[in-house]
Amino acid sequence: MPNSALPRQTQAFAIWREAQDTRVRTRLGGIYYLLAWLLTWLFSSTPRDLLASGLLFAVFFALMLTLRWLHKLPEQDSPTALQRWIDRHWGLILITSLTWGLLHAWAWSAPQFEPSRLIATLSTVAFSTAMAFNFPMRKGRGISAIFLLYLPGLIALGVNWGEHHALLITLAVYLSYLLLALNRSHREYHATLKMEQQLIEQRERFDLLSRTDSLTQLGNRFEFNNLFPVLVANAQRQQGQLSLVLLDIDFFKRINDEYGHTIGDRCLNAFADRMRQVFRRDSDALLRLGGEEFGVLMLDTSQEQARELAEEFRQNLACKGLAIEEHHLPLTASLGLGSYDPVHDSSAEAFFKRVDDALYRAKEEGRDRLVMAG
Missing domain, CATH: 3.30.70.270 (Reverse transcriptase/Diguanylate cyclase domain)
Incomplete structure (x- = not known):
């Protein structure tokens, strides 16, 4: 995008870049929630008995996917409009995370999901890992999404501590790694953002100098x-x-x-x-x-x-x-x-x-x- 299209103030540029990155990084994520649920449901021991709930959650994830795609960025790049868009988009992310976390807990609570529990757990690990590395823009919201994905399943595993304690401990350790990774990704993201802003400002200064008469400060x-x-x-x-x-x-x-x-x-x-x-x-x-x-x-x-x-x-x-x-x-x-x-x-x-x-x-x-x- 040409420089003329970019917001000039630092705060405006930061929120504009965050909105752009959030939109790009959520476009494909919704597909994998839908696929993960279909695999968890269809590879359960009694998929026909779970037909109603299976279709219901499939429709739900398809709806979340559609809403992500239809949620276009505002035409005006004002900080207020962009902040409103980010808040709403994160609402979709957090609702999806909570729903998947509850489904993961259900998979460990209901015996008919025993054949597909590993699918649900691996999907949870994948989703939370993607959250830690792809959505570090807002650390607090990223942590919330990871906990919504993770905690329901950990609680379900904790109910049967004697049987699942090894897996529970392993997932808890990995959760601690994800939180550290998210914190590091957050710092790196904002450091990169600051560097990008500085490069743009430097390029604009050079462009201004090339177009300005050094003696009179008029255009040359x-x-x-x-x-x-x-x-x-x-x-x-x-x-x-x-x-x-x-x-x-x-x-x-x-x-x-x-x-x-x-x-x-x-x-x-x-x-x-x-x-x-x-x-x-x-x-x-x-x-x-x-x-x-x-x-x-x-x-x-x-x-x-x-x-x-x-x-x-x-x-x-x-x-x-x-x-x-x-x-x-x-x-x-x-x-x-x-x-x-x-x-x-x-x-x-x-x-x-x-x-x-x-x-x-x-x-x-x-x-x-x-x-x-x-």
Whole structure:
């Protein structure tokens, strides 16, 4: 699953992963409860005499299996919805565990199950082992499920202590092992979960760094090259409005030559901050395209709305300039602006060229001006 589909907060991710794992690991378990009961019943000494109860419990385990399969994860991955789903799914698990535990006890109490008692006991061991290793997400619930599987049978064996004490002791020892195994699986599961979360966060940080200009913290050219075609395609498909402003600082080389590159870098950073003050809507994507050239992608924005904001920025910069430490730098910028037009723009490249040509004309016509794309 792509990272974009994963919950971002640690707690939300943990419960999302738990729900995913719980669903995957319970899909086949219900089948084996049904098979174990059919084998225990059909290999008893009098399966016909047990026809009613045999069919009843077969239907019950088939119903539990069906409910597991039909219990789909919620469409919204909110922690509340996922927690509710987990609680309900564990309800199915615990009901199934209790029912099997009681059937195992019945097998050791009723003489007609003598030929198939070993099947019931081996199935109990298998189910409780699977519980210890496959469901360590919630240790308390895992322990409860193991006890529900195990204890009824141990009680039934304990009633006939003299005859079954060896088996009872063996199963009790194995139960202690299962509890230790569950505790270890619980620690390992959550350690793995934490590591997975850290890897995802690390990958997202690397992805953010690769798309962010290190000096101004705006999106970089790589981000623009990935984002721009997608936004143009969306505007094309949905007939939406998309405007692009290209900005170029006038005579920026003079600043580097007169004040040095350190002041030049701070000038670029201050220019980006000024952009944030004017183009401050959440839908505005601010980018540094390279050197002293910047861009703003404006979603759901008409050409006139974009022109007003771009002109506000140009006039603000021309009037106030930039204050860098003790220096006040008079500064202007040339701007090219255009809105996506399916008649003139056959592709993202064509749209960009129209706006880039407008920026070029702004510089050719004397700079410190905004030129609209033709």
